Amino acid sequence: xxxxxxxxxxxxxxxxxxxxxxxxxxxxxxxxxxxxxxxxxxxxxxxxxxxxxxxxxxxxxxxxxxxxxxxxxxxxxxxxxxxxxxxxxxxxxxxxxxxxxxxxxxxxxxxxxxxxxxxxxxxxxxxx
Numbered sequence: 001x002x003x004x005x006x007x008x009x010x011x012x013x014x015x016x017x018x019x020x021x022x023x024x025x026x027x028x029x030x031x032x033x034x035x036x037x038x039x040x041x042x043x044x045x046x047x048x049x050x051x052x053x054x055x056x057x058x059x060x061x062x063x064x065x066x067x068x069x070x071x072x073x074x075x076x077x078x079x080x081x082x083x084x085x086x087x088x089x090x091x092x093x094x095x096x097x098x099x100x101x102x103x104x105x106x107x108x109x110x111x112x113x114x115x116x117x118x119x120x121x122x123x124x125x126x127x128x
Contacts, residue, residue, distance in 0.1 A: 013050040016041070022056070023063035033062055038076060070095055 020027050033039045034049070039059055041049040051059060058079065065075045074095055082088045 013042075013052055014056050016049045016051070019051045019056050019059050023060050025059075025063045025066075029063075030059060033059065036072060038062055038072065038079065068096065069099055 014022075016027050016030055020030055023030075030039065030049075034041060039051075039055055039062070041051045041055050044050055061079070062075055065078065066072075070078070078088060078091055078095075082091050
């Protein structure tokens with residue numbers, strides 16, 4: 001039977017595979033986040049990365065912020081500089097509003113293309 005200390009360590013650490021699966025990212029992404037200093041997992045005797053709860057949560061947050069197209073510099077700011085909940089809320093509000101503005105611009109471009117295609121002579125476009 002494992003000791004209480006060993007059992008506790010097993011229950012509170014996750015491997016890179018487990019964290020990658022939970023976060024929906026590749027092993028390489030997690031290694032890169034470690035390389036650039038966003039994550040700092042520990043390693044066991046064999047060199048396997050182990051993510052404690054804090055590092056796992058941080059990896060999940062990084063993945064969510066990347067899916068929202070935030071840059072790694074913005075994510076670093078969010079994680080390291082903004083230390084209050086209010087500061088983080090303001091930061092995310094600003095960043096997500098900027099993203100929304102960019103997406104609305106892209107949507108307008110796509111809609112313009114759709115309108116142009118709808119009004120174009122499709123026969124002459126396919127012959128070109």
